[in-house]
Amino acid sequence: MIAVLGAGAFGTALAVSLAQQGEPVILWAHDAGHVADMVKARENIRRLPGVPLPDNITPVEKLTGIPAHATLLLAVPMQTIRTLLQGNATLFANRILVACCKGMDLTTHLGPVQTITECVPSATPAILTGPSFAADIAQGLPTALTLACVDDTIGAALQQSLTTPNLRLYRTTDTAGAELGGALKNVMAIACGAVIGARLGDSARAALMTRGYAEMQRMALALGAQPETLAGLSGFGDLTLTCTSEGSRNFRYGLSLGRSEEFDPTITVEGAATAHAALARAHEIGIDMPITHAVTALLDGKIDVRQAMDMLLSRPLKEE
Numbered sequence: 001m002i003a004v005l006g007a008g009a010f011g012t013a014l015a016v017s018l019a020q021q022g023e024p025v026i027l028w029a030h031d032a033g034h035v036a037d038m039v040k041a042r043e044n045i046r047r048l049p050g051v052p053l054p055d056n057i058t059p060v061e062k063l064t065g066i067p068a069h070a071t072l073l074l075a076v077p078m079q080t081i082r083t084l085l086q087g088n089a090t091l092f093a094n095r096i097l098v099a100c101c102k103g104m105d106l107t108t109h110l111g112p113v114q115t116i117t118e119c120v121p122s123a124t125p126a127i128l129t130g131p132s133f134a135a136d137i138a139q140g141l142p143t144a145l146t147l148a149c150v151d152d153t154i155g156a157a158l159q160q161s162l163t164t165p166n167l168r169l170y171r172t173t174d175t176a177g178a179e180l181g182g183a184l185k186n187v188m189a190i191a192c193g194a195v196i197g198a199r200l201g202d203s204a205r206a207a208l209m210t211r212g213y214a215e216m217q218r219m220a221l222a223l224g225a226q227p228e229t230l231a232g233l234s235g236f237g238d239l240t241l242t243c244t245s246e247g248s249r250n251f252r253y254g255l256s257l258g259r260s261e262e263f264d265p266t267i268t269v270e271g272a273a274t275a276h277a278a279l280a281r282a283h284e285i286g287i288d289m290p291i292t293h294a295v296t297a298l299l300d301g302k303i304d305v306r307q308a309m310d311m312l313l314s315r316p317l318k319e320e
């Protein structure tokens with residue numbers, strides 16, 4: 001059995017896709033009213049309207065009723081995953097916990113797999129990440145993701161159980177690379193959105209994507225990741241999607257910054273917190289991340305988009 005914890009758009013889309021296998025799927029939401037709405041409408045009107053919930057999806061508000069053998073997919077925002085883990089550490093002990101969020105904790109500067117390991121040491125952590133929009137998955141459109149688990153035997157079993165007709169999973173044991181690729185690409189998506197919003201052109205976006213990818217690799221390799229992981233779905237693949245599509249919340253947020261427009265505060269933008277966390281982590285390990293630095297300054301209102309671009313263009317010339 002699979003339980004998806006978090007009834008946002010992505011968690012709901014995963015539940016809908018996994019339900020195609022015919023097995024029972026639990027969908028947990030912390031808000032009792034949200035659960036009641038889903039039970040009544042057989043649809044997640046709040047987060048993923050227009051997508052019916054199959055009969056084998058059971059929305060619940062309590063975690064205590066989830067069977068002990070169920071694999072838990074943690075589809076909550078990165079900045080709340082620690083609270084969920086700490087509040088349910090006993091319940092989650094010795095379970096398989098698959099993070100389905102992207103980012104770095106603003107306080108600890110850790111990714112989701114590291115956070116699981118720290119909060120629930122007896123659990124087996126994994127991460128499901130890569131280029132994906134909730135709407136695509138929910139509509140049955142073909143999507144490929146990275147599944148990273150240090151224990152390759154468990155990873156292989158997860159790969160089998162979480163693969164669906166429209167969801168193809170590629171396996172790796174490099175959890176560091178998978179979580180860092182998914183986190184840092186959101187920062188680059190904000191930068192690219194800001195460039196397009198400010199009408200600085202597609203050439204500028206291409207430059208940011210390329211140098212952003214180099215920046216992602218720089219941090220990931222310094223933290224023990226494998227370069228091929230960053231070249232895969234969880235790195236390059238996700239970077240490509242989020243930097244080029246308005247389906248990405250981080251890209252849309254960047255667009256609003258570039259256009260000097262207000263952005264809906266109820267929409268989670270993981271890249272904003274991750275930019276600050278990543279910059280702090282870069283300082284800790286002594287590496288240079290100029291795009292992340294520029295994005296952080298932009299988010300803090302210290303510079304505008306054109307000043308950020310001037311700052312990057314005025315850096316000393318060097319070899320690629």
